[in-house]
Amino acid sequence: MISLNGIEKTVKNGHSVIHALKGITLDIEQGEVFGILGRKGAGKSALIRCINLLDPPSRGAVIIDSCDLTTLSTEALREARRSIGMIFQHFNLLASRTVFENVALPLELSGSPKSIFSATVQSLLALTGLTDKREAYPHQLNSEQKQRVAIARALVNRPKVLLCEEATAALDPSAKQAILQLLKEINEQFNLTILMMTHELDVIKPICDRVAVLHQGEIIEQGTVLELFTRPKTVVAKELIRTTALLDLPATLRHRLQPYPTEHSNPILRISFASFTAEESVIAEVIQHFQVSVNIIQAHLDTIRTESIGIMIAEMVGNSEEVKKAIQFLDNQDLHIEVLGYAPRSA
Amino acid sequence: MLHDLLNALEETLFMVFSAGLITWITGLPLGTVLSVTGEGKFLENALVHRVLRLLINTTRSVPYMVLMIAVIPFTRFVVGVNEGSVAAVVPLTLAAIPHFAQFSEKALNRVPAGLIEAAKAVGASSFQIIYKILIPEALSNIIKGLTVTLVHLIGYSSIAGAIGAGGLGGLIIEKGHLDFHLDYVLATVVTLIALVHIIQSCGDYIANGNMRQNNT
Numbered sequence: 001m002i003s004l005n006g007i008e009k010t011v012k013n014g015h016s017v018i019h020a021l022k023g024i025t026l027d028i029e030q031g032e033v034f035g036i037l038g039r040k041g042a043g044k045s046a047l048i049r050c051i052n053l054l055d056p057p058s059r060g061a062v063i064i065d066s067c068d069l070t071t072l073s074t075e076a077l078r079e080a081r082r083s084i085g086m087i088f089q090h091f092n093l094l095a096s097r098t099v100f101e102n103v104a105l106p107l108e109l110s111g112s113p114k115s116i117f118s119a120t121v122q123s124l125l126a127l128t129g130l131t132d133k134r135e136a137y138p139h140q141l142n143s144e145q146k147q148r149v150a151i152a153r154a155l156v157n158r159p160k161v162l163l164c165e166e167a168t169a170a171l172d173p174s175a176k177q178a179i180l181q182l183l184k185e186i187n188e189q190f191n192l193t194i195l196m197m198t199h200e201l202d203v204i205k206p207i208c209d210r211v212a213v214l215h216q217g218e219i220i221e222q223g224t225v226l227e228l229f230t231r232p233k234t235v236v237a238k239e240l241i242r243t244t245a246l247l248d249l250p251a252t253l254r255h256r257l258q259p260y261p262t263e264h265s266n267p268i269l270r271i272s273f274a275s276f277t278a279e280e281s282v283i284a285e286v287i288q289h290f291q292v293s294v295n296i297i298q299a300h301l302d303t304i305r306t307e308s309i310g311i312m313i314a315e316m317v318g319n320s321e322e323v324k325k326a327i328q329f330l331d332n333q334d335l336h337i338e339v340l341g342y343a344p345r346s347a
Numbered sequence: 348m349l350h351d352l353l354n355a356l357e358e359t360l361f362m363v364f365s366a367g368l369i370t371w372i373t374g375l376p377l378g379t380v381l382s383v384t385g386e387g388k389f390l391e392n393a394l395v396h397r398v399l400r401l402l403i404n405t406t407r408s409v410p411y412m413v414l415m416i417a418v419i420p421f422t423r424f425v426v427g428v429n430e431g432s433v434a435a436v437v438p439l440t441l442a443a444i445p446h447f448a449q450f451s452e453k454a455l456n457r458v459p460a461g462l463i464e465a466a467k468a469v470g471a472s473s474f475q476i477i478y479k480i481l482i483p484e485a486l487s488n489i490i491k492g493l494t495v496t497l498v499h500l501i502g503y504s505s506i507a508g509a510i511g512a513g514g515l516g517g518l519i520i521e522k523g524h525l526d527f528h529l530d531y532v533l534a535t536v537v538t539l540i541a542l543v544h545i546i547q548s549c550g551d552y553i554a555n556g557n558m559r560q561n562n563t
Contacts, residue, residue: 054467078470085469092465096483106469109479150465157469 001193002028002051002161007060009046009217020046021057022217028210031191033184035204035225037240038214044197047214048165051195052084053077065160082110085154089166091146093138093153099125100134103152110157117156124152128182144175151182155190162186164196168203180207201241205229205304213237225304230272230311230336249313249340253297257341265342266315267323268297272336273310282333283314290326292318315343351518352534358432359514359542362504366439367497374444374496375489377403378451379477385456389463390473403445411442411503415510435512439503443496450492454485487554494550498543505539515539 009021021043028034038044049055051062053069062069069080093102103124107117125131128148138146147167154162164183168176184207187194196203204211204225212222215236221228232238249257249268258265273282283294299312316323330337377399383389384396409417415438422437423429458481466480482489508516515535522531 052468054464078472081468081470086465088461088465090459090461092459092461094462094480094484096486105466105479109466109469109471109475153465153469 001030001032001065002026002034002195003061003063004051005061005063007047007050007057007062009043009050009055010058011046020217021050024050024060024214024217024219026212026219026222028193028195030193031187032210033187033194033196033208035196035198035208035211036214037198037201037204037211037228037237039199039236039240042214043217044199044214045165046217048086048163048195048197051161051163052081052086082106082157083160084163085157085159085161086163087147087150087154087165087167089169091138091143091150091170093146093149095138098135098137099130099141099149102138102149103156105153106157120156121152124156127155127186128152142175143171144178147171147175147179148182151179151186155186155192160193162192162194164194164198166198167196169198169200176202177206183207199240201229205302207305209305213240226307226309229302229304230309231338250297253343256343258344259341261320261342262344264345266317266345267327268340268343269312269314269316269327269330270338270340271312271314271330273312274307274334282330282335283312286326286329289329290318291322292316292326313340317345348530348534351522351531352538355513355515355518355535356538356542358512358517359501359504362432362435362439362507362512362514363497363500365436366443366500366504367493369436369440370443370447370496370500371493373440374447375451375482377444377448378489379455379481381448381452382455382481383473383477385452389467389476403448406441406445407449411438411506414438414442415507430511432513435504435507435514439500439507442503443500446499447492447496450495451485451489454488454492455481457488458484487556490550490554494547494554497546497550501539501543501546 004024004026007021007024008019011018011020024047036044036047046055050057051064053062056070060070064080064084067080069077072080094105097105100121103121104114104117107120122131125134128151130145130148130152133141133145138149141149162183167183168179171179180203183194186192187207196208198204208225210223211225211228212219213228213234213236214220215234221232221234221237228237229241232241253268257268261267286292287294293316295315295317297313297315299310301308301310316326318326327337327339381396381399381403384392384399386393406414418438418441419429422434425437426433428434462480462484463476466476471479504512504514505516505519508514508518509520511517515538519532519535522528523535
């Protein structure tokens, strides 16, 4: 549905030239919810603005529904943008217009008469749960309602693609969940392709099918959310994931952690399982088969879209030969194991 | 006296509101062009922006009294006469346009850039961005600018009265200054004060009606 081909973006800043995007190539399928995860300044804003050419790329092709937007005339581009909805972190609603008039704006701009678009607007207000707010002005709404209005406005032209720029970053946690839920429903109901730009893993986890990690203008990693979550390949991805509390080691342990084993240290393992029940039986098996014991430091069940995964951080105690064999055994199971470091044995 | 006063008031109102109307019609587009051609704006154009800025600053830097006399040939060319309230409208308008254009520009510049981006993202043309987004969003501040401009115009029209434009300014020169009728002076001053208050209150009322929606 969306194909980005070697997108480059350079920005002149006084005398220096900033290379904001360095050859981004991505393919996003029809009906997919695709997340782009990156820190502030990674190039997310530049990238999303390249997709609808609000700020055109310096080089590369943006192909949406087999049409290369970079080759279009101004007029054709304006037409093409009508099939690309966009929502923003700060909603960008018109303060002088009511909810109804805000949602109606795109239809008004494309010149359809009010008698025709009234019903369309009404149905979108119903979809986004705003029917009773149609005559309200934006300042009378809370943040969640404002984003709902923005979503209704973005959908009013029946777009093929919805671009979300940090759409939940200005919302409190419960509003964030509600908006993500709404986006998920819209994705399923209309088979709408959604592209989410965010710095928060919490936004990716519940709704994205696939995710790409953007760092300093480059895609450094991409795959399913489950892959990213259980086996991040790059340091940056690991860092981003660590921000969700469960992967962070308790401070007391983190300070004692050493990168290499010594005579008197035990390995600290991070084990990710496809489900939590599997986890328990595998651990039991290890203890039975090998001369080791396992101290569970923390364990956590997480949900990624509809799948649940278990993540456990544990210390393995035993003589080094047995520990090595046990880790080997675990590695051969249907799970992902990573040695985070070695903690010196407490005397 | 009342008859004189009403006549003068009528002339003043004629001068102020015709100049105000022409100023609104020309100053708003001028302010809009200034705003959208500014640096980093969606129709950025340094040449147009600089030329307009220069023009406006030049006109603004000429004191009204000087401007009024300097443009007499132009006034005669436009309206055929160089005396009376009709003739006064020309310099009044010339003085008010740059003022109001600058007010409008500032008001338009305060519209968040995100709104323009959102409009572009749904396929708005530049013209649509201006009249569907920028002007409605900035309207209450533009109206405040117009109010200030009208109050300025009352002041200018009184100066114009000194060189034969009539109006309340003319009345006070003729009856107050030359003939020394204190009652005329008082009546004129009270009328002017009332006029300014009425314009200011109406302006505020209309602008705040818009503001109520704009307080986000």
